[in-house]
Amino acid sequence: MSEVNIKYLAEKLGLAPSTVSRALNDSYEISQPTKDRVVALAKALNYQPNPFARSLREQKSKTIAVIIPERINNYFSQVIDGIEEITQEFGYHLLVYSTHEKIETERKIISYLLNGRVDAIVMSVSSQTKNIDHLETVYNKGVPIIFFDRICKEIPTTKFITNDYENGLKATNLLIEKGCKKIYFLLLSKEISIGKERLRGYLEAMKDSSLPFEESWVIQCSQKEEDNISLISAFLYGLDRPDGIVASVEKLAIATYYAARETKLQMPKDFKMISFSNMRIAGLLQPTLTTISQPALKLGMECAQMLMKKLTKPNQPPLEDKIIILPSQISLRESTGK
Amino acid sequence: MSEVNIKYLAEKLGLAPSTVSRALNDSYEISQPTKDRVVALAKALNYQPNPFARSLREQKSKTIAVIIPERINNYFSQVIDGIEEITQEFGYHLLVYSTHEKIETERKIISYLLNGRVDAIVMSVSSQTKNIDHLETVYNKGVPIIFFDRICKEIPTTKFITNDYENGLKATNLLIEKGCKKIYFLLLSKEISIGKERLRGYLEAMKDSSLPFEESWVIQCSQKEEDNISLISAFLYGLDRPDGIVASVEKLAIATYYAARETKLQMPKDFKMISFSNMRIAGLLQPTLTTISQPALKLGMECAQMLMKKLTKPNQPPLEDKIIILPSQISLRESTGK
């Protein structure tokens, strides 16, 4: 490759490599004239320091890993945009991995990152994640880790979430206000934190209301789009079908639209729905979808800001064990009726 | 951090670091018993080689950069999924960058990658990219680069696209068949390759037909959603509005839906539309959207396969200067009428 390294610059300038290094790093030990000469030549030859030599020496990579359960999801894309916006200013790079919701992939990815390849990890755990040995290993190795959205409560570090409990409650109450008598709750997995919190809100709202409730109204869905559509269609076909649905994640709302089409049911006439979702085009669906959307970009930025502070300032304490809650926003649309 | 390195293993085993290294790399020079001892201890202590030391020594990073114009776009997410699927098998890592369609950001990102940080680059250029100095620099430095979707023809390397010209033609002809007399073409930028190709197909179809055509029917849109909506609304308000629209990218189709709502026009009654798009939920819009969708996952996988061959096999020639064309798929839906 191109051979412009410190030794080469030093030779050209008749200086020692150490002097060149110091000059480039603006060390006080070097005279201004020398600094100027060095910097000038470096610029002229378009010198770029070798990142691996530097990382090896400094024991840090200026790289952060972002691990998400799936890529084809606006929410996660927005979060990454937010993270990148901040980290880029600090010259950090982003390694992005998708677990495809598989715990085994998650473990494998984590194992690649335990050798110093990254200075920190920002992640949202997969829906399959129950066993958290691999996450504990990260923590024990001292690699800073921040969870967002689907957090792992057991690891004592900073987590970013939205007010899921509260919104689960609000969403359910909204349906109740709209006159729904039989409200189902769709969730992806009971294992993941946001599912749990949103579910807790739903359960609380149901308890507080005078409406009937049965355990079986909490529907556990899978990762397969087709399976979910049949599952949802199945209960929509029945005469004792629900008249309200709270979808805890976007993809389940979409499956419900397909199921509604299949069963020829109309929203909001036959049943109403509200979903947690960051779709840009919720307002273009038929009918338009009432959503609870998370401040994804902001969340990403705040994660990154915290991380940059920890990584770039000297003598920072470990990431605090606390949960930071950002507010979501409810957008009322046709799917819940007027 | 954890101090398990080669030197430490060597000490524990009473061997030289070089022997340990060779044993771990299964060198023929080392006896089986020694190999076994070394491997056993390495496993027991969970030894992970330092990636930077290795990269420094081997002059390769096992990392690939993926540069896309925007993250919040299913198409690009799918491509990255495809790339990751393949590269992961080979133990490669993915640095992902978004240019946000800004040439300046694109240049900056590229400049970070010229120091050996990555072994190759896979990218789709921003819509602003006219000046290609930075891309030429990449090429001249010998960093393998593959373009996809929005390619840069001038750089002699492999490019992956879909049959954009053909589909621009087909899309336009479809509208003509459906009875459209006045067909507009919405594009993001004349600079980007796919825009050009799709436009070429449109122009060809228009020329071949007996329909009238004016230059002003090719609408150049911007990056701003609101501006696009007003721009589209503006011409939809007129009495001489188009009765057919070909949207060359997804976001312009979405803007058109909003504009249609604003102007109270109905698809497909008042005008018909077809769009290039990889939206999963084109079938849930009101009306459902006829799309030309690209084989994004497959494209990503083929890119990555080519790259892995180039990077992991010895004595590979430079990436061939050729364009590989994958076929898109048209899905007929309501927006173009029955």
Added chain:
DNA sequence: AGAATCAGTGCAATCGATTTCGCACCATTT
């Protein structure tokens, strides 16, 4: 028997940048 061969290891250089130490030189102080 002496030379040649070879398997199995160790030594030391290397990748490129940073950093500790130290040294020369000039100016100032006592």
Added chain:
DNA sequence: AAATGGTGCGAAATCGATTGCACTGATTCT
């Protein structure tokens, strides 16, 4: 005039893994 101090820079070690070369002891060949 000797001691002190500061400025500006160089030599060499270091980060961790790899690798060309040298070395040892044993075996084989002539």
